[in-house]
Amino acid sequence: MLKSRSELSALREEYAKAYAAQSRRLIVCAGTGCVAGGSMKIYDRLKELLRERGLSVAVELEVDPHGDVIDLKKSGCHGFCEIGPLLRVDPEGWLYTKVQLSDCEEIIEKTIIGGEHIDRLAYKCGCNTYKKHDDIPFYKNQTHIVLDQCGTINADSIREYIAVGGYSALEKALFEMSPEAITDEIKKSNLRGRGGGGFPAGRKWEQVRRQNVEQKYVVCNGDEGDPGAFMDGSIMGGDPHRMIEGMIIAGIATGASVGYIYVRAEYPLAVERLRTAITQAEELGILGDNILGTEFSFKLNISRGAGAFVCGEGSALTASIEGKRGFPRVKPPRTTEHGLFDKPTVLNNVETFANVPLIISKGADWYLGIGTEGSPGTKAFALTGNIVNTGLIEVPMGTTLREIIFDIGGGMRDGAEFKAVQIGGPSGACLTAEHLDLPLDFDTLKKVGAMIGSGGLVVMDDKTCMVEVARFFMNFTQNESCGKCVPCREGTKRMLEILERIVAGEGRDGDIELLEELADTIVNTALCGLGKSAPNPIISTIKNFREEYEAHIYEKRCPAGACQKLKKIYIDPELCKGCSKCARQCPVDAISGKIKEPFEIDLSKCIRCGSCLDACPFKAIKEA
Amino acid sequence: MHENFDFSVTDRILADHKCAQQLIIAILQDIQEHYRYLPREVFPYLAEKLDMSEARIYSVATFYENFSLEPKGKYVIKICDGTACHVRHSLPILERFRQELGLSENKHTTDDLNFTVETVSCLGACGLAPVIMVNDDVYSAMTPEKASELIKKLKEELANA
Numbered sequence: 001m002l003k004s005r006s007e008l009s010a011l012r013e014e015y016a017k018a019y020a021a022q023s024r025r026l027i028v029c030a031g032t033g034c035v036a037g038g039s040m041k042i043y044d045r046l047k048e049l050l051r052e053r054g055l056s057v058a059v060e061l062e063v064d065p066h067g068d069v070i071d072l073k074k075s076g077c078h079g080f081c082e083i084g085p086l087l088r089v090d091p092e093g094w095l096y097t098k099v100q101l102s103d104c105e106e107i108i109e110k111t112i113i114g115g116e117h118i119d120r121l122a123y124k125c126g127c128n129t130y131k132k133h134d135d136i137p138f139y140k141n142q143t144h145i146v147l148d149q150c151g152t153i154n155a156d157s158i159r160e161y162i163a164v165g166g167y168s169a170l171e172k173a174l175f176e177m178s179p180e181a182i183t184d185e186i187k188k189s190n191l192r193g194r195g196g197g198g199f200p201a202g203r204k205w206e207q208v209r210r211q212n213v214e215q216k217y218v219v220c221n222g223d224e225g226d227p228g229a230f231m232d233g234s235i236m237g238g239d240p241h242r243m244i245e246g247m248i249i250a251g252i253a254t255g256a257s258v259g260y261i262y263v264r265a266e267y268p269l270a271v272e273r274l275r276t277a278i279t280q281a282e283e284l285g286i287l288g289d290n291i292l293g294t295e296f297s298f299k300l301n302i303s304r305g306a307g308a309f310v311c312g313e314g315s316a317l318t319a320s321i322e323g324k325r326g327f328p329r330v331k332p333p334r335t336t337e338h339g340l341f342d343k344p345t346v347l348n349n350v351e352t353f354a355n356v357p358l359i360i361s362k363g364a365d366w367y368l369g370i371g372t373e374g375s376p377g378t379k380a381f382a383l384t385g386n387i388v389n390t391g392l393i394e395v396p397m398g399t400t401l402r403e404i405i406f407d408i409g410g411g412m413r414d415g416a417e418f419k420a421v422q423i424g425g426p427s428g429a430c431l432t433a434e435h436l437d438l439p440l441d442f443d444t445l446k447k448v449g450a451m452i453g454s455g456g457l458v459v460m461d462d463k464t465c466m467v468e469v470a471r472f473f474m475n476f477t478q479n480e481s482c483g484k485c486v487p488c489r490e491g492t493k494r495m496l497e498i499l500e501r502i503v504a505g506e507g508r509d510g511d512i513e514l515l516e517e518l519a520d521t522i523v524n525t526a527l528c529g530l531g532k533s534a535p536n537p538i539i540s541t542i543k544n545f546r547e548e549y550e551a552h553i554y555e556k557r558c559p560a561g562a563c564q565k566l567k568k569i570y571i572d573p574e575l576c577k578g579c580s581k582c583a584r585q586c587p588v589d590a591i592s593g594k595i596k597e598p599f600e601i602d603l604s605k606c607i608r609c610g611s612c613l614d615a616c617p618f619k620a621i622k623e624a
Numbered sequence: 625m626h627e628n629f630d631f632s633v634t635d636r637i638l639a640d641h642k643c644a645q646q647l648i649i650a651i652l653q654d655i656q657e658h659y660r661y662l663p664r665e666v667f668p669y670l671a672e673k674l675d676m677s678e679a680r681i682y683s684v685a686t687f688y689e690n691f692s693l694e695p696k697g698k699y700v701i702k703i704c705d706g707t708a709c710h711v712r713h714s715l716p717i718l719e720r721f722r723q724e725l726g727l728s729e730n731k732h733t734t735d736d737l738n739f740t741v742e743t744v745s746c747l748g749a750c751g752l753a754p755v756i757m758v759n760d761d762v763y764s765a766m767t768p769e770k771a772s773e774l775i776k777k778l779k780e781e782l783a784n785a
Contacts, residue, residue: 032749036762081751227706230748265653265690266747268760306649307689309745323648324680325687384708384750391751422707456750458707472710476745482687 001285003293005175008167008286015163018063022071024112025090030155031077031234031392032269038101039085040074045104047072053108061159070112073160076238076273078151079392080138083123088133088151095133096121125410138389141407145370145378146354147394150238155273158280161241167286169357173249174294182253182360183209189364190376191356195221195312195349196424196453197529198375198442201356207336208254208344216256217345218247220353221317222263222270225309226425227476229456231380232350234392236263236270239354240277244300246353248287249360250346251298259298260321260340264305274302309426309480312454313528314339314347316482327484328528349454351380371397375441379452385421385459386413398439401431405459416461420544424453426473426480427533429540430466449540451533465562466545467552471499473537477530488531491522495538504565507553512542561623564608568624573598575620582612582621629665633658638673645674648684652691660700661692697733697740699778702757706746709754717754718743720768724775738782739775 002008028034028043050057050070058069078086083097087107094117096107103121110116123130130136153160161167173182187202208216220243224232235243247259263271278300281287289297308326310316316326318340339345355377359367371377375397381404384390388410395404401421405411412418420430423440429450431438438444445451460469478492495518498511519535526532542549551557558566571582571591576598583591583599590606593599601612601621613621637654641647651670656662662685671678685691703718721727721741725734733740749755752764756771763774 032747032762033751033764036749036752036755036764081749084752224748225745227710227746228708228750229746230750233748266744304650304653305688306653306691308687320649321646323646323684325683382708382750384753385711390708390753425707456707458711458750460711464711469711472707480745 001283003285005171005292008162008171008292011284012162012165012168014063015061015159016165018061018065019160019163021065022061023068023091025071025073025088026112027073027075027088027090027152029076029078029084029086029088029151030074030269031081031084031150031238032230032267033077033081033391034084034086035269037085039099041101042085042087042099042104043072043074045101046108049104049108050112053113055112060157061154061163073154074156075152076150076155077234077392079142079147079234079394080136080389081391082389087121092117093132093134095123095130095136097123137410138391138393138408141395141403142393143370143378143396144394145358146235146242146351147238147380147392149242150234150392153239155238155240156276158241158277158284158286161239165361166241166357167245169360170245170248170286171292173252173360174292174296177360179209179253179255182249185364186253186356186359189359189367190374191352191359191367192375192377192442193349194351194355194379194455196427196451198452201348201352204336204346204348205250205253207334208256208346211337211344213344215258215341215343216254217340217343218250218254218256218259219318219321219340219345219347220247220259220261221312221314221347221349222261222267223305223312223317224267224350224454225264225312225480226427226454226456228384228422228458229382229425229454231382231392231455233264233267233270235350235354235380236261236267237273240270240273241281242357243350243354244274244277244281244287246356247300248291248298249356250348250353252296254344254346256346257297257299259300260303261300262303262305262311262317262321264311265307271302271304278302308482309476310482310528310530313530316528317347318345325482327482328530330527351455372439372441374443379440379455381455381457383409383457383459385457386416386461386464387411387459388413395440397441400437400439402436404440404457405436409459412459412461416463418459419462419464420460420466420469422458422460422469422537423456424451424536425456426477427451427529427536428453428456429536430460430469430544431540432544449536449543451536463560463562465503465558465560466541466548467499467558468503468560468562470538470541471496471503474499474534477534481531481534485525485527485531487522487525488527488534491518491526492531492534494518495522495535499538502549502552503558503563505552505556505563507549509553511553512546512549516542564610567608568603569601569606569608569610569612570622570624571599571601572620572622575618577618577620579617581615581617585611585615587611629663631666631669634666634669638670643673645676648674648676648681649688652681652685656691660696660698661694664693694733695737697738698782699738699758700740700742702742702744702747704745704747704749704753704755704757705743706750706753708746708750712753714754714766716768717756717766717771720771721775724772739778 311326320326578596
């Protein structure tokens with residue numbers, strides 16, 4: 001237990017020395033993606049092989065190692081999930097990609113013992129080979145501030161976090177600054193909520209700080225429910241202490257002594273790492289009673305979600321922590337006045353809290369130098385979809401979509417044409433080629449009817465049907481509508497029915513106008529953010545791709561060729577040999593004919609499942 | 625009423641959570657982890673122990689997607705249909721799983737209680753889309769063919785168990 005500031009400083013010095021002395025580091029990515037690719041088995045195998053060869057291995061920062069030690073660590077998400085499992089080799093800074101269990105032996109022999117680079121495992125793009133992590137275009141074009149330790153330090157080790165300067169912002173906040181000064185610094189930095197809304201965090205803190213109430217709370221929203229987004233999960237699992245440090249500082253600034261982290265159920269890895277991190281911090285006296293010997297106490301709890309998207313909404317989230325159904329309530333009063341257990345509550349998102357220690361350590365002026373005037377700092381995005389490089393990225397606010405998609409993302413997959421990018425999940429919008437040069441920040445996006453949302457970027461190519469995308473999102477929000485208010489409960493249902501009809505080829509004249517009217521009503525009358533933003537994907541696709549809706553409704557045609565029900569399948573009589581394989585595969589008996597003569601498909605029976613296409617040995621069945 | 629039901633597991637879980645009403649979601653999660661669903665017997669029991677109405681516990685259990693009042697299979701297969709997986713064609717994978725196991729939109733669990741097939745909105749591994757999760761293991765870059773192979777492998781595991 002650390003009892004004073006000087007004890008923590010002494011410990012940091014000791015850890016920093018040990019960290020600097022690590023001559024050989026093997027960093028295995030333990031993000032969700034790489035773990036799915038088997039990275040933990042690779043970690044175990046490397047450990048086993050190193051020990052077999054009589055080399056000493058350290059899996060935790062050792063203060064006094066004996067002789068030459070190889071440090072083997074599990075880090076958080078490196079971001080470039082596409083080419084995982086990833087292994088970083090330091091001090092050289094090499095990155096090995098798509099590492100398999102069978103590669104481990106060679107890595108030990110050649111790289112660890114021989115000091116040689118294995119070309120086969122390096123990242124290749126076109127005719128270039130990139131040995132070093134930092135030279136890869138995917139990383140080179142990013143600015144890592146919040147994510148800079150995800151992928152370099154051991155995600156399970158508070159020692160490494162402290163060694164690289166962790167908890168020094170807490171020290172500064174606790175011993176050098178008053179709660180007013182901390183709040184003012186955050187206000188000055190204009191740190192805006194990374195969960196989507198972009199509300200200034202400092203203003204929330206100020207509102208909570210000013211209330212003279214005994215019990216206040218700090219709550220972290222880690223209920224990252226947007227499909228296509230995984231930034232917060234990666235921060236919680238990759239650098240958990242940074243977010244915890246941000247929460248403790250929020251506690252000092254606002255006078256709260258209890259914090260909750262609400263994590264969605266689909267992130268078991270993040271929950272595990274957070275639990276470890278909290279226990280480690282408690283053991284050192286960084287969390288708990290009388291932190292570092294001061295009067296200040298702060299306790300942190302984890303609350304696991306149980307699968308409700310609406311719980312990402314503030315009042316629904318606090319209701320869920322209280323053990324109730326996740327229903328949002330009418331606002332005002334705001335969460336800052338009547339939040340968790342009806343007490344003043346600071347509620348911020350994971351990425352917002354992760355920014356706090358940086359702002360306190362380096363100052364608001366430093367922070368204001370990054371990003372744009374109205375939206376300082378960086379933003380993490382989950383870059384996914386039909387793009388060459390998918391993964392987790394971090395760029396300064398104001399970066400354009402073109403830079404993200406083509407410089408970092410490497411352009412479209414399989415040479416397809418860029419069609420649209422969906423930003424902000426089910427509450428966001430679809431942007432098109434004309435928006436490619438738009439700087440991404442809170443205010444610019446708002447002007448074009450989109451929002452940063454939680455930061456999911458799903459890139460779509462010309463084979464994606466925008467009406468189907470709209471239906472997909474409406475299906476999602478309709479499913480997740482909590483049912484409390486009528487506009488959302490009934491309105492999203494009606495909108496979904498219309499969209500389902502359109503993609504099934506049963507659209508009617510007037511459907512587009514009806515969708516627009518419903519959207520307008522829901523946006524203006526729904527109770528919470530989920531309902532108010534649910535029609536956004538439909539509004540934006542109608543605006544940008546109206547002709548696709550019209551083609552579906554009036555011509556019964558899907559221009560992207562994606563809608564199953566609008567496909568016409570026929571048998572080319574020239575190619576058909578009359579073998580009857582297709583007729584036997586057809587689940588609805590829509591194909592008939594005489595053996596050795598061309599068969600025919602009865603389109604009134606056909607359900608466009610496509611099984612006949614796969615069954616035909618002569619490629620005689622075609623789609624039109 | 626349910627004198628045949630063994631409440632010792634429930635008692636242990638309640639003790640872990642200090643019988644706090646506020647922790648009802650965590651309590652239900654732990655019960656579900658043990659039984660793979662929420663047996664109806666636990667509702668009146670919890671209501672008495674936690675001093676809250678059965679209706680409120682039931683309202684929580686039915687509100688959240690993760691809770692199931694029906695028994696689930698030994699292998700719960702979750703097919704991600706988040707945006708990233710959806711645009712990389714996750715639906716044919718779902719179809720294949722259902723086909724292989726004789727399940728449908730309305731029937732999620734096989735009669736022998738070995739497999740449950742469900743969809744989820746996002747597993748947070750979008751970089752590897754399309755992904756699925758079998759119990760706690762994530763499988764990446766799935767195809768319908770890989771789905772068939774996986775079912776074969778899991779059935780073998782069951783046969784050898």
